[in-house]
Amino acid sequence: MSQTFTPLSTLGEFGLIQRMSERLAGVARSSRLIEGIGDDAAVYQASEGLLHVITTDALIEGVHFDRTFIPMSFLGYKAISVNVSDVVAMNARPLYATIALGVPRNMSVEMVDSLYDGLQIGCKKYGMELVGGDTSTSHALYISITVVGEVAEQDVVFRRGANVGDFLCVTGDVGGAYAGLKVLLDQRQALKDMGDQYEPDLDAHQYVIQRQLRPHARLDMIEAFKKAGIKPTSMIDISDGIASEVHHIATKSGVGATVRIPALPFDPETRAVADQFMDDIDAYALFGGEDYELLFTVDPSQVALVDALEGCSVIGNIEEATKGIRAYSPDTGLMPLHPSGYQHFNPDSENLDVLGPDHFQDSRS
């Protein structure tokens, strides 16, 4: 077989997904498919007035997690959360999950049980049923989950609905998952350096470690939205950091946006970690990712409802597309906000390669 080889790294993850969309563009679209590849989840008509959404996400050992680092039950829970988070980002609630597991032969039955426990706790937490599974041996632990959810037709929210004049908002607090990652990497290094002498000190960092290892999908917040009468105009979950997510919303909606840096909500523990490592805490939120909070926009008529809702912050504005995507702080004024980081934000790429998401991104490959 003669074959010209182009290295995969020339494409990157987004390139691969783009290429998949293009290659498969010839496949006829049915009138029942409302949204295909390109949002947090695909959306299709299930019945009159009711939509179903579907999303798939895989966690792969050595790429998305380090098995020596995360308890198996946390990993099971996290795998459920990251998928439910994509469903929630459509303003939908999860119904059913299927799981394909690749299990290396050096895992014990007890570890698999612990993984199952985490999956079960996740399913219970989100009121979802596991309806199908496929299990095989594999070289590394591989967890691929698909979730189907539902949403009333009038309630569905896409990335593409933001309008000029809307307010940009976020649920919960941000940057915590990246702070947790910093702590865990630091402890691992200390363990390497000191061996058995080392006694891990994790008590002071419980919250941020949980944010990293056992994130929650904000199903509770979309229920709170419904109760409060809030319908976002656009929404996305924060898997890659606010900078990247606001770019997705702006690009899909054909608008610009400004993120007001002083408005970013941080937990005190996240601040303490950033101080300890002398890091720029804003970078944790903008580029760290894995917070699985919801970034959303609302019409100005609804901003008072958001203000009244506990656990929501208004962090910016939607503007004309010509203004681009910017960050504002009193120190720097208005600056362009790139999706993949400030120039001075240069995390240890080897570490991110082991634990971070989106290893394919040019900045990290």
Next chain:
Amino acid sequence: MSQTFTPLSTLGEFGLIQRMSERLAGVARSSRLIEGIGDDAAVYQASEGLLHVITTDALIEGVHFDRTFIPMSFLGYKAISVNVSDVVAMNARPLYATIALGVPRNMSVEMVDSLYDGLQIGCKKYGMELVGGDTSTSHALYISITVVGEVAEQDVVFRRGANVGDFLCVTGDVGGAYAGLKVLLDQRQALKDMGDQYEPDLDAHQYVIQRQLRPHARLDMIEAFKKAGIKPTSMIDISDGIASEVHHIATKSGVGATVRIPALPFDPETRAVADQFMDDIDAYALFGGEDYELLFTVDPSQVALVDALEGCSVIGNIEEATKGIRAYSPDTGLMPLHPSGYQHFNPDSENLDVLGPDHFQDSRS
């Protein structure tokens, strides 16, 4: 961490799936879920009179396939077919697919394109739309696909519906995929032995090689059933061989069954391969697997319709549970039929470990 380690091999694949069901049994079942884990696909109510089905299946390099063995486009097509086959086995038609890919860094863009091509050809073939994708690097090539399908409520067919007196039937011909595997393994050995001197002779084996590398899901047959007015009482697709599948139907339906060996339909090319290797051709069909034909049962009132349908064979009878699962041939009379093989059927386990499915089965671990 103190942990007692029980080797995974003590459980096996069925044990792992069983354990998953048990561990997750505490999760509340909704009234809309009609069938969870335990059939070819899960079934849930989509709207009044309409059911959706969902299934997940993963193909893992080194476990389910050898990358040097199967063209990437065939692999993409096969990955689609094996999932559609599970949907078809519920008498449903496929609507949407999501794909999670783990791509090793040593794959080229051209190989990924070829894989996408195969996925696209598969989606087109079955009239299905790819609506979601997730792509990551991984250690080996990992393809996990989920398919959602639909079926009218009165048309759905489960494994559990076979009744005493029903006829056992199969679509197409069987044993071909295993014959193709034998040919491919033989050619690989010759290549190893002879190196560059070797000129592969595959022309005589086109059909069986296609059966192994590029199987079709029998969506055409369930359309033919509908046209002919046939509604099977139970159905399953043949991924593990007729012996294993008839056990699934019998166990779920609480019945016994007899497979009439002389009635098994073989392609002449499959016969030629079995002759060439001096193998028992019946074993190819009963234990070889991967044919992705449909094994189904019909009420006696419908057997004339099946006889009239091209590409269907009646191969046995459903009996009382007390009679067990048996095979009949004029030579041996009635003999118990075990799911995992005759004692004299002892394929090269190393080869099956590389290419065969269900590597976790005790007989092959």
